[in-house]
Amino acid sequence: MSMKYINMELGPIMTNCYIVYDTDTKDAMVVDPAWDYPAIDKALTSHGLTLRFIFLTHGHADHIGALQELRQRKNVPVYVGAGDADLISNSHNNLSMFMGQAIECTSADHLVKDGDELTLGNLHFTVLETPGHTPGGLSLYGEGVVFSGDTLFRYSVGRTDLYGGSSKTLLHSLETKLMTLPDNTLVLPGHGPATSIGDERRGNPFLDGGW
Numbered sequence: 001m002s003m004k005y006i007n008m009e010l011g012p013i014m015t016n017c018y019i020v021y022d023t024d025t026k027d028a029m030v031v032d033p034a035w036d037y038p039a040i041d042k043a044l045t046s047h048g049l050t051l052r053f054i055f056l057t058h059g060h061a062d063h064i065g066a067l068q069e070l071r072q073r074k075n076v077p078v079y080v081g082a083g084d085a086d087l088i089s090n091s092h093n094n095l096s097m098f099m100g101q102a103i104e105c106t107s108a109d110h111l112v113k114d115g116d117e118l119t120l121g122n123l124h125f126t127v128l129e130t131p132g133h134t135p136g137g138l139s140l141y142g143e144g145v146v147f148s149g150d151t152l153f154r155y156s157v158g159r160t161d162l163y164g165g166s167s168k169t170l171l172h173s174l175e176t177k178l179m180t181l182p183d184n185t186l187v188l189p190g191h192g193p194a195t196s197i198g199d200e201r202r203g204n205p206f207l208d209g210g211w
Contacts, residue, residue: 003123003143006043007188011035015062016190018147021049022121029120031055031140031147032190035065037073052120056080056108057149057190058134059087060162077109079118081129083136083164085111112138128177132170133158139178145186146197152178152187154195157206174207 006019015034021027028049033040044051051074056063059080067088071078080088085108112118114129118140125142130151137158140147150158151173160167178187183198200207 003145005145005188006047008034008036008039008043010039011062011065013062014191015065016188016192017066018188019043019047019049020120020123020147021047022123025121026050027052027121029053029055029118030070031188032057032063032149033066033070034063037066037069040066040070041073051076053118054078055118055138055140055147056084056088057139057147057151058137059084060134060150063149063190064088079110079112079127080108081131081136081138082111082113083131084134084138085136087134087136087164118142130170130173130177132160132166132168132173134162135164137173141181141185144184145188146178146181148178148187148189150190152195152200152204153189153192154187155200155204156192157204158190171206179207 002023004021004023008017010017011034017034018031020029026049028051053076112127116127118125123143125140128139128141130139131137133150137151160170181197185197187195
């Protein structure tokens, strides 16, 4: 068994949308369905994948632009952190109103918490609560990879000056959750290039607490 993923940069601020799948069963999940439903659907179809669920690292507009259409057309459940459950349905707090297209999605099907396990075919993932960028921010860890959303970027971290953000909380999430993962863990962030936990531990200037 093995995991593969497709990374698509979608929308006006180049949000990373990931299609993650089990190569044996062709079961797939979408992590952060950003903006472009046709592009996501085309990728699923071209690889012969069956979408099983949607996982949201957080509820900001650039990460949920295609959420409503994708969940309805594919009839799949949505997983989100409890702290962001209301974010996806509030165009003011999820910032979509300020980006020119109000996005208000119906409630998520499952509210997940730290330590919850998700299975995709033969693949296994663990939910990590990593708030700070948003109140209910999540990361998803498994198969040697962590999907960090907008909590951790390559040599940077998520901004904390938006609704519900907290630099103190974000730093705590980084120190107690993400930086406890093995150095060789591949970090797939919400924006920008991939990195690794080891590289961030050694070179990320935000991790010394000085900010």
